[in-house]
Amino acid sequence: MEWVTLLLDAMWAAIPAVGFGMIFNVPRSALPLCAVGGAFTYGFREVLMHHHLTIELSTFIAATAIGIIGVFWSRAYVMPRPVYTVPSIIPIIPGTYAYEMMISLVSMNTDGVTDALLSSFIENGLHAVSILFAIAFGLVLPSMYYTKRQKPII
Amino acid sequence: MQKGFPTISKEEQTRITTVVVRVAAMLLEYGAESRLIEQLSSRLGVALGCTSIEISLIPSAIVLTTLIGDSSVTTTRRAHEQPINMSIVHQIVTICIAAEKNPRDIMMVETKLANIHSNPYPAWLIVPMIGLSCAAFSHLQGADWAGFCITFLAASVGMMVRRALSSRNYSLLIVFAFTAFVCTMIASLSFYQGLSATGSIVLSSSVLLLVPGFPYINSMLDAFKGYISMGWGRWTQATLLTLMSSLGIMLAMGLLDIKGW
Structure with a gap:
């Protein structure tokens, strides 16, 4: 039963990956792989979080995994790596955390600073920033490994 | 005429420079990462017969020098703000790889560059x-x-x-x-x-x-x-x-x- 929920969620996560691929105008042949990448990244992160890893660590591992997979795809289909990796990480972007952070910031301005608002601001802000950095580091690591070789990937 | 190099006149070198800087500026405008810009333009330049390509990038402009033996041509282009378009970046990558397979064929590169289409989704x-x-x-x-x-x-x-x-x-x-x-x-x-x-x-x-x-x-x-x-x-x-x-x-x-x- 848990696997069914996981698969369904991963399928829902494939939709934003394809939609954002269209905003970035990726070639049509790359769209199916973007969908697979988005579903994989989201599903992998859910599995890791299910095993009681923190959300930041799971995000980092999932982003690194899609970064490594992107290297193989880019070599096989002669495509720059960001074509696959950037749409794939879109489903794990911490939109809600950033939004909650902004809300509490504005309420502090209008209603005065309270302990609850302040702690909500700091908690959500830390989550949003650390998840963003986890995504970025995860995507950068694989390409850092390949830049020490002289021969380019594609 | 430099020793060891096939004869490339100054006019031909200027033509090569124009093509290479056009590729680099397009990559910058449509959102490629800097390393890809530098790698692709130097690969294209070498394929067209240059000794090497030196490039300097800032977010709004591009400065590029082609070197053939001792003679060098430098040019600058302004990069205008464009929506991100990975389809164009992909087509440029394909052109560069094609140019490496048939070196010194500047006509082919110019025609292919003129035929790049942005492929927008409806x-x-x-x-x-x-x-x-x-x-x-x-x-x-x-x-x-x-x-x-x-x-x-x-x-x-x-x-x-x-x-x-x-x-x-x-x-x-x-x-x-x-x-x-x-x-x-x-x-x-x-x-x-x-x-x-x-x-x-x-x-x-x-x-x-x-x-x-x-x-x-x-x-x-x-x-x-x-x-x-x-x-x-x-x-x-x-x-x-x-x-x-x-x-x-x-x-x-x-x-x-x-x-x-």
């Missing part, structure tokens, strides 16, 4: 698809089905607004602020008579179509690979876009005086 496909994407976000965050429908509506209208404003050549910052404003206005329908129980999720996911994913990732990739100034430039651009979207959201919420504000 509006009837992209607008519902973006609506569905943001609705899927709200579903993943746990919104109810009424919230799902409102998110779909808000994001689709937002995408239409974004396309309409972009086609009228407004600055990207204005486009983002206004789109965020429209999205939030429509999404706050969910608070109207308790239409959806998960209003804040609807509000936060309907503006997700404005996430500047490419500038952020590109800035990190650039900074980590040693292009510090490019990294800062792109980081600033992405942060400004985010700030302008939050400005639009705040304006809409202030106008409607939504609970929790």
Whole structure:
């Protein structure tokens, strides 16, 4: 039963990956792989979080995994790596955390600073920033490994 | 005439330089990472017969020198702001690889460059698809089905607004602020008579179509690979876009005086 929920969620996560691929105008042949990448990244992160890893660590591992997979795809289909990796990480972007952070910031301005608002601001802000950095580091690591070789990937 | 090099006159070298700088400027405008710009232009230059290519990048311009033996030609191009288009970047990669297979064939490169097309997705496909994407976000965050429908509506209208404003050549910052404003206005329908129980999720996911994913990732990739100034430039651009979207959201919420504000 848990696997069914996981698969369904991963399928829902494939939709934003394809939609954002269209905003970035990726070639049509790359769209199916973007969908697979988005579903994989989201599903992998859910599995890791299910095993009681923190959300930041799971995000980092999932982003690194899609970064490594992107290297193989880019070599096989002669495509720059960001074509696959950037749409794939879109489903794990911490939109809600950033939004909650902004809300509490504005309420502090209008209603005065309270302990609850302040702690909500700091908690959500830390989550949003650390998840963003986890995504970025995860995507950068694989390409850092390949830049020490002289021969380019594609 | 230099020793060891096939004869390339100054005019031919200028022609090569024009082609290479055009490729580099297009890559910069359509959102390729700096390392790809440098690698592709030097590979293309070597394939066309240069000894080496030296390139200097800043976010708004490009300076490029071709070296053939002792003679060098330098040129500068301004990069204009364009929407990100990975399809064009992919076509340029293909052209460079084709040029490496048939070296010194500048005619072929010039014809192929002239035939690059931007391949945009049609509006009837992209607008519902973006609506569905943001609705899927709200579903993943746990919104109810009424919230799902409102998110779909808000994001689709937002995408239409974004396309309409972009086609009228407004600055990207204005486009983002206004789109965020429209999205939030429509999404706050969910608070109207308790239409959806998960209003804040609807509000936060309907503006997700404005996430500047490419500038952020590109800035990190650039900074980590040693292009510090490019990294800062792109980081600033992405942060400004985010700030302008939050400005639009705040304006809409202030106008409607939504609970929790």
